[in-house]
Amino acid sequence: xxxxxxxxxxxxxxxxxxxxxxxxxxxxxxxxxxxxxxxxxxxxxxxxxxxxxxxxxxxxxxxxxxxxxxxxxxxxxxxxxxxxxxxxxxxxxxxxxxxxxxxxxxxxxxxxxxxxxxxxxxxxxxxxxxxxxxxxxxxxxxxxxxxxxxxxxxxxxxxxxxxxxxxxxxxxxxxxxxxxxxxxxxxxxxxxxxxxxxxxxxxxxxxxxxxxxxxxxxxxxxxxxxxxxxxxxxxxxxxxxxxxxxxxxxxxxxxxxxxxxxxxxxxxxxxxxxxxxxxxxxxxxxxxxxxxxxxxxxxxxxxxxxxxxxxxxxxxxxxxxxxxxxxxxxxxxxxxxxxxxxxxxxx
Numbered sequence: 001x002x003x004x005x006x007x008x009x010x011x012x013x014x015x016x017x018x019x020x021x022x023x024x025x026x027x028x029x030x031x032x033x034x035x036x037x038x039x040x041x042x043x044x045x046x047x048x049x050x051x052x053x054x055x056x057x058x059x060x061x062x063x064x065x066x067x068x069x070x071x072x073x074x075x076x077x078x079x080x081x082x083x084x085x086x087x088x089x090x091x092x093x094x095x096x097x098x099x100x101x102x103x104x105x106x107x108x109x110x111x112x113x114x115x116x117x118x119x120x121x122x123x124x125x126x127x128x129x130x131x132x133x134x135x136x137x138x139x140x141x142x143x144x145x146x147x148x149x150x151x152x153x154x155x156x157x158x159x160x161x162x163x164x165x166x167x168x169x170x171x172x173x174x175x176x177x178x179x180x181x182x183x184x185x186x187x188x189x190x191x192x193x194x195x196x197x198x199x200x201x202x203x204x205x206x207x208x209x210x211x212x213x214x215x216x217x218x219x220x221x222x223x224x225x226x227x228x229x230x231x232x233x234x235x236x237x238x239x240x241x242x243x244x245x246x247x248x249x250x251x252x253x254x255x256x257x258x259x260x261x262x263x264x265x266x267x268x269x270x271x272x273x274x275x276x277x278x279x280x281x282x283x284x285x286x287x288x289x290x291x292x293x294x295x296x297x298x299x300x301x302x303x304x305x306x307x308x309x310x311x312x313x314x315x316x317x318x319x320x321x322x323x324x325x326x327x328x329x330x331x332x333x334x335x336x337x338x339x340x341x342x343x344x345x346x347x
Contacts, residue, residue, distance in 0.1 A: 007055075010131070011048055014124075019044040035097045042093045043086070050085055051124055054078060064132060075125055083118045090117070174227045185226050192223040206318065207246035210277060210286070214238065217253050217275065224260055231270025232260070242277040245284050245342055248314050252286065254307045255336045259290035263334055267291055272333075279342070286338045294329050308336070315340075 022040045026032045058064070063071055090113065175193065178186040196219045214236070221234050256273060264271045271291020278285050308327065315323040315338070324339040 010127075011052065014127075015044045015048045018047065018120075039093050039097050043090055046089045047086060047120075050082060051121075054082060055128070064129075064136070075129070079118065079121045079125060082121045083114060086117050086121070087114050174224065177227060189223055189226050192219055192226075195219050196223070206249060208249045209244050210238070210247050210252075210284075211243040213247055213249065213252045214243075214275070216250070217256050220253055220256060221273070228260075228264065228270055231267075232264055233270070233272040235272065235274045237274065237276040239278045241279055242284055242286075245340075247284070247286065247338075247340060248318060251311055251314065251338065252288070254311055255288040255338070258307045259288055259334070259336070263290035263292035274333075282342055284338075284340045284342050286340070287335055289330060289333045289335045291332070292334050293332070294327070294334050311338070 019040045022044075023032070023037065026036050026040075063074060066074070087110075091110075172193075175186055175189045178189055196216060221232070225232050225234070252275070256275070259273050264273065272289075273291075274287075274289045276287045276289070308325075312325050315325055319341060322341045324337075326335075326337040326339070328335055328337075
């Protein structure tokens with residue numbers, strides 16, 4: 001609902017309730033009459049008018065941005081001014097509609113009326129500034145959440161933008177090594193690389209299905225297989241029910257690339273890479289296992305380069321504490337495990 005609509009609803013309903021309450025009191029004390037109805041209509045409409053003018057001044061002068069002390073001083077003075085204006089209008093209507101009551105007025109009755117009017121405007125100001133504070137707090141919270149979401153998206157895009165040149169650099173190194181040794185294989189490697197780049201660069205979304213990401217990994221491993229030949233063995237153990245689950249784009253490929261760079265390439269006899277996935281409750285467990293062993297100082301992603309550090313950062317930005325990244329030794333292999341919620345809604 002637009003802000004102005006809520007304001008007018010509160011204004012009209014509030015002064016309507018004031019009119020009904022005043023009329024009801026008159027009924028209780030057996031003073032109900034047409035003149036009293038006109039009297040209550042007159043003061044209610046006037047109250048609506050002067051409080052709207054008062055609010056216009058608040059907005060025009062931007063009172064809500066003032067320090068608390070200055071704001072309170074202005075509000076207190078305004079309440080006295082509103083009380084005086086309302087009292088003058090009240091007694092003008094009283095003299096016009098109830099001419100015979102002039103002689104019955106005295107200082108005590110006037111002061112009593114002014115106190116009641118003063119309390120009325122204290123309540124109006126209290127409600128108005130509380131409502132304004134709540135509305136501003138809500139808007140600030142929405143703006144903060146929107147900014148945090150935009151910053152999170154920007155961080156994720158930055159990480160992805162850094163991952164793609166990182167992969168291209170490694171792939172080009174592989175092709176360069178083949179040019180002199182086996183030009184035919186080098187040409188095939190270029191074809192494989194073009195397929196990978198076409199697939200990865202065209203993706204603009206932050207997530208894609210596991211099935212599509214596995215296809216990217218297959219192309220990448222076929223490219224690396226040309227370089228490593230029999231030194232690289234590759235196997236998949238993918239649960240069918242996990243194929244359509246969305247995962248961060250290029251994250252699986254990053255783990256496989258890291259396994260080759262820090263595992264297979266350092267072993268003279270080569271080794272194996274095994275990718276597996278399974279559902280455990282409401283979480284997807286995705287594992288990349290490769291030959292090799294982590295040294296004591298290599299158990300954290302920071303020690304193994306940008307790719308794994310980026311993996312941790314992307315998971316944090318996208319899923320918060322709902323996702324995990326685990327890097328550990330598993331018998332005679334290194335296992336990188338990603339645990340993702342399968343029903344996670346990103347804000």
